[in-house]
Amino acid sequence: MARWERASGTRQALLRASREVFLAKGYGEATVADIVEASGISVGSLYHHFGGKPGLFxxxxxxxxxxxxxxxxxxxxxxxxxxxxxxxxxxxxxxxxxxxxxxxxxxxxxxxxxxxxxxxxxxxxxxxxxxxxxxxxxxxxxxxxxxxxxxxxxxxxxxxxxxxxxxxxxxxxxxxxxxxxxxxxxxx
Structure with a gap:
């Protein structure tokens, strides 16, 4: 799998997970740990692709x-x-x-x-x-x-x-x- 395909898959997994978490808890109550757990993606990847919770939102x-x-x-x-x-x-x-x-x-x-x-x-x-x-x-x-x-x-x-x-x-x-x-x- 090409590097960009993996990166795109990682981004999509983080977006799906953040959507689920934000919808379930609201933005204010959601944590990076919640999103990482829901996505199965590392904290480092979340910060690399989106810079943190606000970037995902x-x-x-x-x-x-x-x-x-x-x-x-x-x-x-x-x-x-x-x-x-x-x-x-x-x-x-x-x-x-x-x-x-x-x-x-x-x-x-x-x-x-x-x-x-x-x-x-x-x-x-x-x-x-x-x-x-x-x-x-x-x-x-x-x-x-x-x-x-x-x-x-x-x-x-x-x-x-x-x-x-x-x-x-x-x-x-x-x-x-x-x-x-x-x-x-x-x-x-």
Whole structure:
């Protein structure tokens, strides 16, 4: 087996184990020892590949966010019109929040490394910029307020969907969010 294949396998084992441990205990209560025990990988390898527990958390978050971004981009590209593209991407984001609700709940709570809130805030500003471009909005203050509100609604709606107790409840929530966001966009 090539060295990079072993390294990739080690990284994946650590990510799987950290996900299980973080979901079971929360980030704050999880320890490096818990992750090492769950993965069967050495402490040295964990630090080599991720630099510690925060690095594992950030790697899981980046993986989740990439999945969400890929999902929303695919959905948005499949339809015409700025409003319909936004709504298709929004629906895909919410459906991803349900499909990956266990890990979405972890990231939507405030249980993470100290730097997480700063990183999440920066990602939020990036998301606002992307939504502004997607909707084809100008640089006016009114457009800025609209896209900030829409982006905030979507973020909080993702949290609400992830907290649902059943597929039906999640679908009703997703449908209602999309209906309300459509009304917001129509009124703008």
């Amino acid at each position: 950030f790697a899981l978050w980046e993986q989740f966010m990439r999945d969400q971004e890929d999902r929303t981009h695919r959905a948005a590209k499949a339809v015409d019109g700025t409003t319909e593209r936004f709504l298709a991407g929004a629906r895909a984001y919410l459906e991803g929040s349900w499909e990956q609700r266990d890990v979405a709940r972890l990231f939507l709570e405030n249980d993470g490394p100290a730097e997480f809130s700063t990183l999440r805030r920066q990602r939020g500003w990036d998301w606002i910029g992307g939504n502004k471009r997607l909707l084809g909005l100008d640089d006016s203050r009114e457009s800025h307020v609209l896209v900030v509100l829409l982006t905030t609604v979507m973020g909080e709606s993702g949290r609400e969907v992830a907290a649902c107790e059943s597929d039906r409840e999640a679908q009703v929530t997703i449908d209602e969010v999309i209906r309300l966001v459509r009304r917001m966009l129509s009124a703008a």
